[in-house]
Amino acid sequence: MRRRNLLAVAGVTAAGGAATAYGVSQRDSGDGGDSDDSRNESDGDGDDESESEESSDESADEEADDEQADDLEERLEGSEGMLVFTYDDSPIEDYTLTYQVHQEYDVPGCVAACPGWMQDDGGGEYLSPDQLREMHDDGWGVMSHTYYHRALGKIQLTETAQEGDDRIYVEANRHADIEDDPLVIFDDENRTTATVAGGGSDSTGEYVELAEPLEETIDASGHVRYPEEFMQDILDETDAQLEEWGLPVLGFVYTYTRYHGLIEDLVRDHYEAVANHRFGGGHNEIDGLDPTAMQRMYVETDRATEEEIEEFMQTAAEDDVLSIVGGHSHFETITEERLRYTIETALEHDLAIVTMEEALGELELR
Numbered sequence: 376m377r378r379r380n381l382l383a384v385a386g387v388t389a390a391g392g393a394a395t396a397y398g399v400s401q402r403d404s405g406d407g408g409d410s411d412d413s414r415n416e417s418d419g420d421g422d423d424e425s426e427s428e429e430s431s432d433e434s435a436d437e438e439a440d441d442e443q444a445d446d447l448e449e450r451l452e453g454s455e456g457m458l459v460f461t462y463d464d465s466p467i468e469d470y471t472l473t474y475q476v477h478q479e480y481d482v483p484g485c486v487a488a489c490p491g492w493m494q495d496d497g498g499g500e501y502l503s504p505d506q507l508r509e510m511h512d513d514g515w516g517v518m519s520h521t522y523y524h525r526a527l528g529k530i531q532l533t534e535t536a537q538e539g540d541d542r543i544y545v546e547a548n549r550h551a552d553i554e555d556d557p558l559v560i561f562d563d564e565n566r567t568t569a570t571v572a573g574g575g576s577d578s579t580g581e582y583v584e585l586a587e588p589l590e591e592t593i594d595a596s597g598h599v600r601y602p603e604e605f606m607q608d609i610l611d612e613t614d615a616q617l618e619e620w621g622l623p624v625l626g627f628v629y630t631y632t633r634y635h636g637l638i639e640d641l642v643r644d645h646y647e648a649v650a651n652h653r654f655g656g657g658h659n660e661i662d663g664l665d666p667t668a669m670q671r672m673y674v675e676t677d678r679a680t681e682e683e684i685e686e687f688m689q690t691a692a693e694d695d696v697l698s699i700v701g702g703h704s705h706f707e708t709i710t711e712e713r714l715r716y717t718i719e720t721a722l723e724h725d726l727a728i729v730t731m732e733e734a735l736g737e738l739e740l741r
């Protein structure tokens with residue numbers, strides 16, 4: 376009941392309004408009573424601008440932390456469960472669409488960022504570090520989605536790779552994306568290394584072009600992946616870049632849902648949380664929860680109907696689970712309407728919308 380009232384009020388706020396920073400500081404932390412109303416005042420008292428713009432100032436940071444803690448308590452009060460929103464690839468639409476809609480309901484999300492894409496961006500296709508920092512200052516979480524969105528899982532060969540071949544046929548040519556990348560190609564008995572020269576597909580299927588001919592024959596049952604050290608470096612560089620921008624990283628989202636092989640161990644050693652350890656699911660049982668092996672549900676319109684989202688939120692509230700949803704703000708299948716529906720349905724089921732960091736903190740899994 377409370378929430379429906381809240382939503383009715385929130386609905387008045389103009390959709391996709393001005394992209395001004397509003398800090399968590401708008402909420403009056405001294406309000407000890409039923410503070411639902413204060414959730415909707417994000418546009419109400421514009422006296423906080425100086426604070427939210429001073430994100431580099433330490434005392435302002437601490438103040439923001441305190442207020443986010445108060446805000447978390449408020450979100451958790453009387454809630455039936457926790458729900459984490461994750462958005463992949465750090466496109467500009469995370470800011471221009473998704474963040475704006477989340478702001479209307481005063482609930483955070485998490486950006487699974489590719490800092491290499493953000494950094495190289497010349498055309499406004501991706502979030503700028505400033506935009507992501509603004510979202511982070513406003514309570515959003517930041518996760519790693521690898522530097523340049525490389526597929527870190529192993530991918531199966533579809534043909535035997537013969538010694539002397541300068542291309543390998545693969546189930547998907549993700550490893551062809553970036554020239555000069557090092558590769559390991561291996562089966563149960565043999566292993567060899569190679570360097571990416573390009574890729575494509577022909578009548579046989581998708582392939583990765585190699586800079587030099589193969590020195591070994593690898594059976595069609597074999598796989599290709601990046602070398603361990605190379606993958607470690609990718610994880611390290613991703614976090615280092617985001618942290619250099621003042622964005623602490625908590626958690627990982629696999630690219631292309633490619634999570635098989637060695638990378639699984641590396642990621643679990645490296646991160647406290649993984650949002651898409653395996654495809655599907657989204658209700659992660661709290662009893663015995665391993666946060667590095669969680670799953671999420673996609674809420675894009677081609678992946679879930681409204682009925683399925685309703686059902687998902689109902690189970691999220693009924694069962695003792697940490698729930699995670701995922702989406703891509705730059706896909707046409709993440710619409711303003713879909714975002715609003717997903718958030719409203721979660722709030723109607725009294726789910727507390729939290730970041731990954733808040734969820735792990737609350738479950739004492741940090």
Ligand SMILES: [Zn+2]
Binds near residue numbers: 464520524
């Ligand atoms: Zn992605």
